[in-house]
Amino acid sequence: MSFEEIKQLLLDKFGDEVIIGDETGGLQPALLIxxxxIADVCLELRDNPQTYFDFLSSLTGVDYGVEANRFGVVYHLASIPYKTQLTLKISIENDRSADNLPAFPSxxxxxxxxDWHEREAYDLAGIFFENHPDLRRILLPDDWEGFPLRKDYKTAEYYKGIKID
Incomplete structure (x- = not known):
């Protein structure tokens, strides 16, 4: 299926509110969901015999910057039998406070x-995934403060008496 056919399939299944835009100017077009x-769309794309996106090759957390106050997640799906790929993007505004992490459905x-991709996005970008079965840090120590891939992250000078910078 082509990008436009997949887009139309999702519009027919879920209505106009599910796709809020698309990006077709780059090397790999993306649907803005x-x-x-996102969970409904991924389930449909996986289970529909016309698309059969059976593999999540990558999931990345994105901080769009302090001025934008926007966080997102980019999903790269692949259909191994159909040899096709699709990029999905979601985003929300967030006030960047430590007690109000941006949250998306797992x-x-x-x-x-x-499971592991979402844990990495949580660990490094501070993105919370609702209903994740084991959302905890995966790369950094449990007591690490902050999220290193955020645009406003300030690196600590020391960690447990060891100089970092």
Whole structure:
């Protein structure tokens, strides 16, 4: 299926509110999905015999910058039997406060690889995934403060008496 056919399939299934835009100017086109519907869209794309996106090859947390106050997640899906790829993007505004992490639905129940990808996005970008079965740090120590891939992250001078910078 072409990008436009996949887009139309999703519009027919979920209505106009599920796709909030698209990006077709780059090397790999992307569908901008309403954040709360990402699990529904991924499940449909995986289970529909016309698309069969059976593999989540990558999931990345994105900080769009301090001025934008926007965080997002980029999903790279692949259909191994159909030899096709699709990029999905979701984003929300967030005030960047430590007690109000940007939150998105987990897709770990749809793609098992999302379990570790979502943990990495949580650990490094501070993105919370609702209903994730084991959301905790995966690369940094449990007591690490902050999220190193955020645009406003300030590196600590020391960690447990060891000079970092």
């Amino acid at each position: 309403a954040a709360g519907r 897709i770990s129940h749809i793609y098992r690889t999302a």
